Amino acid sequence: GAGVSQSPSNKVTEKGKDVELRCDPISGHTALYWYRQSLGQGLEFLIYFQGNSAPDKSGLPSDRFSAERTGGSVSTLTIQRTQQEDSAVYLCASSLRSGSFFGPGTRLTVL
Amino acid sequence: QQPVQSPQAVILREGEDAVINCSSSKALYSVHWYRQKHGEAPVFLMILLKGGEQKGHEKISASFNEKKQQSSLYLTASQLSYSGTYFCGTENSGNTGKLIFGQGTTLQVKP
Numbered sequence: 001g002a003g004v005s006q007s008p009s010n011k012v013t014e015k016g017k018d019v020e021l022r023c024d025p026i027s028g029h030t031a032l033y034w035y036r037q038s039l040g041q042g043l044e045f046l047i048y049f050q051g052n053s054a055p056d057k058s059g060l061p062s063d064r065f066s067a068e069r070t071g072g073s074v075s076t077l078t079i080q081r082t083q084q085e086d087s088a089v090y091l092c093a094s095s096l097r098s099g100s101f102f103g104p105g106t107r108l109t110v111l
Numbered sequence: 112q113q114p115v116q117s118p119q120a121v122i123l124r125e126g127e128d129a130v131i132n133c134s135s136s137k138a139l140y141s142v143h144w145y146r147q148k149h150g151e152a153p154v155f156l157m158i159l160l161k162g163g164e165q166k167g168h169e170k171i172s173a174s175f176n177e178k179k180q181q182s183s184l185y186l187t188a189s190q191l192s193y194s195g196t197y198f199c200g201t202e203n204s205g206n207t208g209k210l211i212f213g214q215g216t217t218l219q220v221k222p
Contacts, residue, residue, distance in 0.1 A: 031208050033210065035212070041214075042198065042212055042213065042214040042215045043153070043198060043200075043212040043215075045209075045210070045211050045212070048208070048209045048210075050207070050208050056207070056209055091152060091153075095208070097208070098158060099143060099155040099157070099158050100143070100155060100200075100210065101155060102145075102152035102153050102154070103152060104151075104152050105152055
């Protein structure tokens with residue numbers, strides 16, 4: 001596709017369940033980011049992938065969060081044993097060194 | 112590590128000017144500016160690289176003072192469509208590509 005896509009667009013889950021969020025970056029973009037945005041708040045950095053380098057995981061809030069990027073393209077953010085404070089919009093962005101392009105986000109609601 | 116934006120919020124009348132500042136405590140390699148409208152993903156406006164360059168996009172321009180580790184976004188003759196939240200994203204020296212965003216500045220342009 002022409003832009004960054006994310007799925008699902010909305011996810012409602014129960015506390016304690018695991019969730020997987022998917023990001024399809026723009027083809028050819030070597031950099032991929034995950035950010036979290038709580039209601040009315042800023043963009044909280046989670047993790048950054050650049051080419052074949054080891055990802056920068058310094059923003060992951062706990063060991064319940066993990067992410068991988070397969071084949072330098074699609075990325076999956078996994079949250080295990082979800083908590084209510086995990087509720088937020090999770091945004092993925094990809095870049096080729098000239099500005100990042102964001103996907104529409106996945107709105108996660110943990111009940 | 113997170114850049115600091117000021118002001119937090121601005122209310123303007125159509126045609127008025129505004130300046131949004133972004134400051135970092137660490138040396139910067141680049142500064143990126145984004146605008147996010149309510150319920151939408153952030154949209155890339157421009158990128159400035161170290162060297163003190165200034166860029167413009169119609170009536171929106173920005174400057175980057177590497178020595179002061181800050182950038183400013185200038186909105187002149189504001190239009191209703193300029194309303195939204197503006198985020199600066201900074202990349203620290205080392206050209207790692209990792210972008211950390213400020214907390215955002217909410218701009219409201221009234222008729």
